[in-house]
Amino acid sequence: MTRRGREMVQVPRRVALLLLFCMAALVASDTTDGLLPNGNFEEAPDRSQMDGTRVTGRYAIPRWESCGCVEYICSGQKQGDMVLPVPEGAHAVRLGNEASVRQQLSVTPGTHYAITFSAARTCAQAEKLNVTVGAQSGELPIQTVYTSSGWDSYSWAFEAKDSVVSLTVHNPGYDEDAACGPLVDSFAIKTLLPPQQSNYNMLKNGDFEEGPYICPSTSCGVMVPPMDEDRYSPLSPWMIMSSTKSVRYVDAAHYAVPQGARAVQLVFGAESALVQEVCTVPGLPYKMEFSVGDAADGCTGSLAVEAYAAGGRVTVPYESQGTGGFTRGALEFTATEDRTRVVFVSASYNMKSDGTVCGPVVDDASLVCAQSHARRLLL
Template identity: 70%
Template sequence: MGRKTEMIQTTPCVALLLLVGVAFAARSASAITDGLLPNGNFEEAPDKSQMNGTRVTGRYAIPQWEISGFVEYIGSGQKQGDMLLPVPEGAYAVRLGNEASIQQRLTLTRGMHYSITFSAARTCAQSELLNITITPESGEIPIQTVYTSSGWDSYSWAFKAKHSVVLFIVHNPGVSDDEACGPLIDSFAIKTLNPPQRTKGNMLKNGGFEEGPYIFPNTSWGVLVPPMDEDDYSPLSPWTILSTTKSVKYIDAAHYAVPGGARAVELVSGMETAMLQEVSTVPGRSYRLEFSVGDAGDGCSGSLTVQAYASRGSVKVTYQSQGTGGYKRGLLEFTATEKRTRVVFVSMAYTTKSDGTLCGPVIDDASLVSVRSHRRFLL
């Protein structure tokens, strides 16, 4: 009898411990939906007791995040010497000093593909970069080239979830002797990516670039897709961006002139960056590649030239831009020489707007068909 009473008395304690454990687990790994990560824009501030000036002293002081190293909490309009530190969204951002990092635990669907979008601004070294990790995957994003007049750019990085709970880490590997020196970061968002499928009448997947990374609705500078190893999963899958440090810009119809649909790509890095997709072909068979070349309506004017390559064929398409939008169609017919053929687009020159920022031709609505299949379709 006494033993049974003891069990009855201890059961509420066990239940309470289980509830506490569940609550802790809910805080430590946030269930993810498309859009901002929990406190992804850092508007939930650290308690002043865990701050020393702008430096965050508490490891868990920034709600939803865990920090390591020299991390600063920066308010809009704050100065670094004579330089004003702007914030792209809201009132606050975070600055990562040398070897500093910030991380958050995320709950994902194992096996699904995702893209992270975030904003960053260089404040010190010319060659600043950021390491992005979604355990166990990691990548390096160069932020040395600035593509906007504000100094802020939005970047994307894609991955396949290897686990249902992962650690998302942003790390400044440090290229300066100054402990506090490092990039400003803000506005972290996530988007579930649906691997594009081939559509009828087009051998290219995602030829209209409708599937891509999250674009912040309140920013007007698009999202950069940085260079990647060919084995990496692209935010513009299955398109791959080949370069050393330069990017292409993913743009939307809400802020730019887009030839078709709601999304397109602006080639903002001249001949230093190529965009390609590899497709299955039959050696000896003829194919027709068609695509749109135009301008984004962002003041990028002049001769905007794109060169397209496929197998041994190539074509240059020039659009005379007034910077107000518009496009023309390009055509390349070629004969496949291999079972796998790379379709490649590259801008043939650096172009800048009146404010000195980089811009370039827009690519959209790319399609590839077998000439034999195309003729049968026309009949």
């Protein structure tokens, strides 16, 4: 076959391969709990659709659609003197100016889901990410680094409105160096069960067992960022009230947890609060009990937690050796409204020896109407 003939055969073959890539990217991913298809970006783009590290083909990354200045980063890769941190495995994606990645998900309308993914800052000064599913959108501040590794895992929740939705993560920032922007990796999903209230606990999800997916290989927990009150929380119905700071969702596989398999660590002092609203009857007495401890992560010193509701307030002290343990606290108050906010906040700022922030663990929270509880005990 002549050279021209071989080239004529290769052109339609390349076109066919590109169409296959496009079709694969457009297929909605099933929502099995865990890593999304190619959620860790270990399936690499074809070299023909890359210019150095930059991805040039819109559907070059298998199962993903990319837009703007998107780079495919290898572990150990440098930018100047800075080593770009890859959260998991050998590859990640960097989102430059106004860049985004998108994947379609097959979901059940009316069901709530939590997305978990890892993010790391690079060379931009004020990095953040926008996460969008359908018409629901939120901003994740990633300026604060909570770990010594340089990257953190974040969560974001949504309610499915359609059977197929698009998950988009977008870097809205602009830097003189178009390549500057956050690294993202390890995208996972989890179906969230509706939180339930019981006769013995007015707080829903008081044990924090229902929350975002924590990758088994992730030893740094998952950050739950601040949120608007009309957004669905990955720790529903708990909300994180703050301007920019997050709390850490931890698991018993990597941390000391007072009860069960999950808990919340308050890692930024009074700058972030854990809040839940409950229905109450004005004039009736209530009692809340909860655990305060340390996560066995080397966070030492005073890890006191303040809890308050209506006119009641209590500080529960806990002196940590950084090796695990907890104490029980209690707060009694009289409701003044038909809805009462229960709030937990760290009473101090704490740091570990490596300079990263840490704080007390809160777990196993329960709330009862003291009058009703006393009546049950008499029966």
